[in-house]
Amino acid sequence: MHPAHPSPFLDPGPVTKANSLAVLHLRRESLISTILREDDPHDPDSAADNVVNTRFGSFPHSTLLNQPWGAQILASKVDTGSRGRKPAGGKKRKRGEDGGGEDDGATPTAAGAAPSPKPIEAASSGFIHILPPTPETWSMSLPHRTQVVYTPDYSYILQRLRVRPGGVVIEAGAGSGSFTHAAARAVFNGYPPEQDGEEPVEELKFQRSQRQFGRVYSYEFHAPRAAQLGRELVEHGLDSIVRVTHRDVYQDGFNLPCQEADSLPAAAAAAGHRGDNDGAASPSAASKTSPRATAVFLDLPAPERALKHLTRTGTPSSPSPLHPRRTVHLCAFVPCIEQVQRAVAALRQFGWVEVSMAELAQRRLEVRRERVGLAEEGVRGGSAVAKDVDEAVQRLREVEARQKVYHDKQGKKKGETGADGEEGVEGEKVGKSGQKETAKQRRIAAKKDMQAERKLWKEGRVTHRPEQELKTHTSYLVFATMPVAWSEEDEKRMEEKYPVGKTEVDMGESSGSKKWKKAGKKAKAQVAVGAKKGSVDDQAGADEKNDVEMVD
Helix, strand or coil: CCCCCCCCCCCCCCCCCCCCCEEEECCCCCEEEEEEECCCCCCCCHHHEEEEECCCCCEEHHCCCCCCCEEEEEECCCCCCCCCCCCCCCCCCCCCCCCCCCCCCCCCCCCCCCCCCCCEEEEEEEEEEEHHHHHHHHHCCCCCCCCCCHHHHHHHHHHHHHCCCEEEEECCCCCHHHHHHHHHHHHHHCCCCCCCCCCCCHHHCCCCCCCCCEEEEEEEEEEEHHHHHHHHHCCCCCCCCEEEEEEEEEHCCCEEHHHCCCCCHHHHCCCCCCCCHHHHHCCCHCCCCCEEEEEEEEEECCCCHCCCHHHCCCCCCCCCCEECCEEEEEEEEEECCHHHHHHHHHHHHHCCEEEEECCCCCCEEEEEEEECCHHHCCCCCEEECCCCHHHHHHHHHHHHHHHHHHHHHHHHCCEEECCCCCCCCCHHEEECCCCCCCCHHHHHHHHHHCCCCCCCCCCEEEECCCCCCCCCCCEEEEEECCCCCHHHHHHHHHHCCCCCCCCCHHHHCCCCCCHHHHHHHHHHHHHHHHHHHHHHHHHHHHHHHHHHHCCC
């Protein structure tokens, strides 16, 4: 089934659209994902419902629609409506009552007409940025149902699995769907052909060909998680690329019924479909179809229990889930070192080679400008301490000078402060409500006036420091490779096609390949031309010798 519109993860377009996913960037570690909705003109409560409330203010969906990606959106003053507001009488209106003629602030309209929307005013509380959905932003804003595979992990995994457009990936343990979205983007090379007479997306029509379309076969044991992931993939427009199946892969493996492998969308998982027919015997269960996977990712509590289904051996009714003519790469997320040992032993038992283990400890570096000095007093982002000895000595002299002035005034004992309005030292007015400006306040006020002339973003020394928290998994990654099955018939066929120790002429005579036949004919022609040229040269040399003898 093709989506009505291209997936925003694959083609977000230049601006935001209604009924599409968007990510609101509050801070670097704080993102919110939401489906943008248009206000219903016939529903007065829809405007109050379609609002995103954050610590930086309220943002109605109407201010987020038709905005270019990356735009800065200012917060708005939002009226949540009269649903929870009490009228003048003190009692809430019941459903169906006309309100007793009290005016609640809404613009009066004719019967049956939609109320006119109020203009939205900008607030001074803050702003956000609106970003297109990507696997990176989705992994930071998705609802956590299980432990999430973050960007440092899945980017390294996809690179080691050699996932590319047109590949087929098996994912066991879908969880929250972070790796699912990343794998769908990695294998995408076009939407699959239409089925059951459906037309493909108008913007992405292509000529029919024999190319392999990328797919992700995702398996989840927990039924509610599988159903929720299926609904999210339908909303995100990835249901034609990802197939979600509710199944226990320890028992039932990775093969799908014949009608399911090519036609089951993620919407079936959203409806509670179980790929193994709930374990009941049926005619379709007797015949299985292989996903023909080129990469396998196992995020399971005990991945060694699922390896018995990931072999090259199979039967006509239940073939191997791996691609028969390509090398397959596998990655297993293993939580502890004891399970690593069991997984490695099982991999070697079932024919996997090049087994290795990796552990990721990714940590980002915070880069900032560090401004130090007494001139940074009261300036945001600065450290108001003496940057050298000269500044420290100067500040000490200023403090000593103020102390001397203070003690001199105290020693004179003239013009002591009395009642309100009486004159104090040197004619200063001092009262109960009066406040004197301190020396520090005067310094800060003077430096604030100088900030307009300073270029703070260029001042200071550039420093970096590592983050205190690691945003990654604490598991081990076990990688392995399954080579292509090689039989004696394959060896014999390759020896005939590419013989060893023979010339191009011999290969052209013995091999049935058109390429080598053509090369053999070309080599024979070159030999014939060389022989003919040699005979002509010999005849010319003999004639020249006869001429010389006749002259003598």
